Amino acid sequence: MKEQFLQRMKEYLKDEYDAYEQQLHQPLYRGLRVNTSKISVEDFKKLQICELRPSSICKEAFYIQEDIQGLGNHPAHLAGLFYMQEPSASSAVEILDVQQGDWVLDLCAAPGGKSTQIASKLNHTGFLVSNEIDSKRAQILMSNMERLGFSECMITNAHPQMIEKEMAGWFDKVLVDAPCSGEGMFKKHEKAMDDWSIEHVQACAVRQKQVLDSAYITLKENGILVYSTCTYAMEENEEVVADFLKRYPDMELIEANVTFGRQGFACEGMDHTKVVRIFPMDEGEGHFVAKFRKHGTQASNKIKYAQSEKEPLLEQFMKQQLNKIPNYILHVKDKVYYKKTPFIQLKKISILRQGICCGTIVKNRLEPHQHFYSAGEHQDAFMQVCDLNEEQTKSFLQGNQLDISGYKGYTCMRWNTYEIGFAKGDMTVLKNKYPKGMRIR
Ligand code: SAM
Secondary structure, eight states, rough: OOHHHHHHHHHHGGHHHHHOOOOOOOTTOOOEEEETTTSSHHHHHHHHTSOOOOOOOTEEEEEETOOOOOGGGHHHHHTEEEEOOGGGGHHHHHHHHHTEEETTEEEOOOOOOOHHHHHHHTTTSSEEEESSSSHHHHHHHHHHHHHOOOOEEEOOOOOHHHHHHSSSOOOOEOOOOOOOOOOTTTOOOOOOOOOOOOOHHHHHHHHHHHHHHHHHHHHEEEEEEEEEEHHHHHHHGGHHHHHHHOOOOEEEOOOOOOSSEEEEOTTTSGGGGGEEOGGGGGGGGGGEEEEEEEOSSSOOOEEEEEEOOHHHHHHHHHHHHHHHOOOOOEEETTTTEEEESSEEEOOOOOOESSEEEEEEEEETTTEEHHHHHHGGGGOOSSSSSSEEEEHHHHHHHTTTOOOOOOOOOEEEEEEEEEEEEEEEEEEEEEEOOOGGGGGOO
């Protein structure tokens, strides 16, 4: 019930409640985050896509106008140069402090805001497992990861307990951006406030504790765990942290070491000055973040690598397209994937994507996949490219054939020198290969 929720907020916020209540009637903060694995922030600004106001949370994240329309269909978005994300949502990954070469698990990953931020920071090094329990949401996660062009990643669709069974002790860093009661999103979905109930908050807390149990097991000794929610309820935040510390004495709650946000609410069993809260009064929507270090030892599952395979059709295709032979190749049914480092085999977990999907073997040829052209890993390396003007770009993204002559075979299509997809030339026209599901109207 709305009244009960607002009463709790009054008790939490005291003198600041009025400021919070006023914020509920203000437009939502909107923002975007630059995908620095494809473009520098400086070069992105030069594209002048929209007005950008810097955020104090993340140097790649910007506030944009609240009423801006159509950014999702902008060629820069479809080229994977940015991800639409309100800047305060980037706080958890900033606190996770991902370093190149890290092995990272994002246990509750869809639709991919935080996974794409982690993968941008890894910049085609290390390894990221992005897991999502819900199969439909996992597909959205996959399409976002593909659009932004990441390669050293695996996308899985599994229950955290399955992940824990196969990936014990694998990760330097684990993010649990937990399913929560979403009170921080009530500004966006005001009606949801009417459905608020303490029972739901408590049920979320039970689930959050279970997800943290799995996260704990996947973490290496000395590994870092970040727990985040987009809700205000102490039952789902400070109290979950206190319960976790009690059950796992080898986990230490550590300083987030950031200058944004404010400290948490006082709670027995944990130091509330070490956790971070963000409210709408702090130029964001509602977020809570806690950071832990694991001191105990952890038995780890042996990592089983797949034997790299041979695929002459892929080798031939790569030589034509990039003048390069892929490092590691894997066939999954009729699809071929490649990666810089060996492929990992799992026993019981459904892997939706690992590495770059190059294409499908159809009879005696390789029909390329969009991922091959969106992969930032080999950006700027295509042998045959066609640079499109604004009008041609729009027509290409709508799925039209282009009356551009002089191209034979598969051709990388670029907007402003950034890859947006591919077409097939027959010297007279370019036949459109932009995926049907991605076409704009
Ligand atoms: N990290 C995501 C992002 O930044 O785009 C948002 C994650 S959302 C807050 C939480 C996710 O947890 C949802 O996608 C939801 O499907 C998933 N989830 C729901 N129940 C779960 C469970 N029992 N274990 C793990 N994940 C769960």
